Amino acid sequence: MREEPVVQVRKLVKRYGPRTAVDGLDLSVAAGTVTAVLGPNGAGKTTTVEICEGYRRPDAGTVRVLGLDPVAQAAALRPRIGVMLQSGGVYPGARAAEMLRHTAKLHAHPLDTDMLTERLGLGGCGRTPYRRLSGGQQQRLALAMAVVGRPELVFLDEPTAGLDPQARRATWDLVRELRADGVTAVLTTHFMDEAEQLADHVVIIDGGRAVAAGSPEELCRGGAEDTLRFTGRPGLDLAALLTALPAGAAAAETAPGSYRVTGKVGPQMLATVASWCAQHGVMPDRIAVERRTLEDVFLELTGKELRA
Numbered sequence: 001m002r003e004e005p006v007v008q009v010r011k012l013v014k015r016y017g018p019r020t021a022v023d024g025l026d027l028s029v030a031a032g033t034v035t036a037v038l039g040p041n042g043a044g045k046t047t048t049v050e051i052c053e054g055y056r057r058p059d060a061g062t063v064r065v066l067g068l069d070p071v072a073q074a075a076a077l078r079p080r081i082g083v084m085l086q087s088g089g090v091y092p093g094a095r096a097a098e099m100l101r102h103t104a105k106l107h108a109h110p111l112d113t114d115m116l117t118e119r120l121g122l123g124g125c126g127r128t129p130y131r132r133l134s135g136g137q138q139q140r141l142a143l144a145m146a147v148v149g150r151p152e153l154v155f156l157d158e159p160t161a162g163l164d165p166q167a168r169r170a171t172w173d174l175v176r177e178l179r180a181d182g183v184t185a186v187l188t189t190h191f192m193d194e195a196e197q198l199a200d201h202v203v204i205i206d207g208g209r210a211v212a213a214g215s216p217e218e219l220c221r222g223g224a225e226d227t228l229r230f231t232g233r234p235g236l237d238l239a240a241l242l243t244a245l246p247a248g249a250a251a252a253e254t255a256p257g258s259y260r261v262t263g264k265v266g267p268q269m270l271a272t273v274a275s276w277c278a279q280h281g282v283m284p285d286r287i288a289v290e291r292r293t294l295e296d297v298f299l300e301l302t303g304k305e306l307r308a
């Protein structure tokens with residue numbers, strides 16, 4: 001039997017005065033997976049996540065998290081989820097270790113707080129008041145507080161924004177371990193490599209709607225073309241090459257001796273280009289297939305212009 005989605009959002013609408021921040025959004029998160037929610041600034045990611053967490057009320061649509069209504073059944077839901085907020089909710093004079101221990105005590109089976117602080121590189125700042133922690137340390141403490149209670153589901157809003165490369169990797173490792181323990185994670189991020197590294201499922205939001213969803217591989221494979229590049233002697237007869245290639249392919253010499261072939265790039269096209277080169281006495285010094293990255297897909301879907 002297929003498990004119910006851990007998060008199920010249908011036709012969600014949220015308005016702030018005249019502005020519609022979320023505009024009929026659908027989102028489904030399967031149990032035990034990491035879902036990355038991507039989108040340009042102002043797309044509605046934080047609003048959606050905060051509605052799932054029960055911090056905001058939807059204007060329309062249905063939201064179920066672990067089968068519960070996040071607002072009406074908040075008391076039942078809160079102990080089962082972990083939330084990493086971008087900021088706020090913290091007494092600035094409290095010491096880091098105290099805050100983490102306090103949060104751990106609210107849960108029946110918390111993680112070991114010493115282990116968690118070491119893992120996240122916070123071992124040396126347990127006695128430091130929150131307001132004196134660096135931005136990156138505050139960020140890691142927020143992550144620790146979100147996961148210390150062994151939640152079934154954790155929401156991470158831009159978990160690695162502003163972190164140095166070591167801290168980013170420590171965060172990624174922790175998220176992978178959580179998943180290995182069966183925890184479901186929903187994260188928002190602006191880092192495409194983070195989504196590629198961590199996510200089983202990616203949802204791209206734009207203008208308050210989900211404009212694409214799938215695994216990183218599915219999103220990169222779908223739709224547009226890939227590129228095959230090779231180098232050889234300059235001035236090859238590309239019209240002749242095109243007759244050997246399947247319909248819809250295109251070829252161009254992008255610089256003297258550098259060639260780009262686009263279209264449905266698969267084993268057949270690679271073999272065709274290689275055999276055409278052999279027939280014409282061309283030794284390709286380099287031949288490479290370039291797949292679209294998640295960033296390419298993201299920019300194709302959401303545009304390259306900066307938004308107001």
Ligand SMILES: Nc1ncnc2c1ncn2[C@@H]1O[C@H](COP(=O)(O)OP(=O)(O)OP(=O)(O)O)[C@@H](O)[C@H]1O
Pocket residue numbers: 016019020021039040041042043044045046047048
């Ligand atoms: N409390 C609020 N009052 C009024 N407008 C708001 C409020 N919160 C968000 N908005 C607006 O709603 C829209 C969506 O904001 P949201 O923070 O959900 O986007 P986001 O995708 O998380 O953006 P970012 O990547 O910049 O964090 C934006 O236009 C934002 O200005």
